[in-house]
Amino acid sequence: MSMNYTEQTPWSRKDLLDYLSSHLKESRLQHILGVAKAAKELAALYDSDGDKAEMAALYHDILKDKDKAWLVGYMRDHGEEPGEGLLAWKTLHAPAGSIFAREVCGQQDEEILRAVRYHTTGRAGMSLLEKIIFVADYIEEGRTFKGVERLRALAGSDLDKAVLASLESSITYLRKSDAHVMSQSLEAVQYYTEAIAGKDSK
Numbered sequence: 772m773s774m775n776y777t778e779q780t781p782w783s784r785k786d787l788l789d790y791l792s793s794h795l796k797e798s799r800l801q802h803i804l805g806v807a808k809a810a811k812e813l814a815a816l817y818d819s820d821g822d823k824a825e826m827a828a829l830y831h832d833i834l835k836d837k838d839k840a841w842l843v844g845y846m847r848d849h850g851e852e853p854g855e856g857l858l859a860w861k862t863l864h865a866p867a868g869s870i871f872a873r874e875v876c877g878q879q880d881e882e883i884l885r886a887v888r889y890h891t892t893g894r895a896g897m898s899l900l901e902k903i904i905f906v907a908d909y910i911e912e913g914r915t916f917k918g919v920e921r922l923r924a925l926a927g928s929d930l931d932k933a934v935l936a937s938l939e940s941s942i943t944y945l946r947k948s949d950a951h952v953m954s955q956s957l958e959a960v961q962y963y964t965e966a967i968a969g970k971d972s973k
């Protein structure tokens with residue numbers, strides 16, 4: 772693998788795959804490859820850039836195996852305060868992963884970086900690529916949770932509805948486990964509820 776940190780040569784797809792295979796546990800790698808496949812399929816369906824979707828998917832969980840202290844330290848070392856994320860530290864691999872992609876892997880595509888950054892919480896007004904990664908993370912072929920078939924069908928027919936249903940299923944799960952729900956996710960629910968109501972009334 773050729774890596775030149777000083778010149779920030781962007782990692783190729785192969786560099787990234789080599790890194791993921793040697794640094795992440797096998798089940799994580801399989802999940803990431805599943806998200807990459809689902810993201811490429813959604814990109815084809817919704818006329819988005821398949822290579823970008825694949826790269827964003829390959830980056831999305833690159834720091835998922837790091838613990839809270841590491842993620843908080845990593846963000847602060849790069850001038851970012853985790854803020855509300857401290858109440859929901861499992862969301863921090865997303866913004867931290869986006870910093871890692873930029874700083875270590877030389878990834879400069881802002882759309883890819885944003886898709887990595889918001890893949891866990893979602894946000895109001897996501898770009899097409901952000902929505903593709905957000906939904907692909909839920910529907911990849913390794914997922915078996917109750918309701919995943921309905922989400923897969925929704926993803927094929929209406930991406931906004933799939934985003935909203937994914938958000939709702941994760942918020943329900945977090946509330947059941949007494950875990951903090953990030954305000955970004957609640958804002959996203961409101962945004963996509965209104966967006967869908969607007970479309971349906973046309």
Ligand SMILES: [Fe+2]
Binds near residue numbers: 832
């Ligand atoms: Fe993730």
Ligand SMILES: [Fe+2]
Binds near residue numbers: 908
């Ligand atoms: Fe994921």
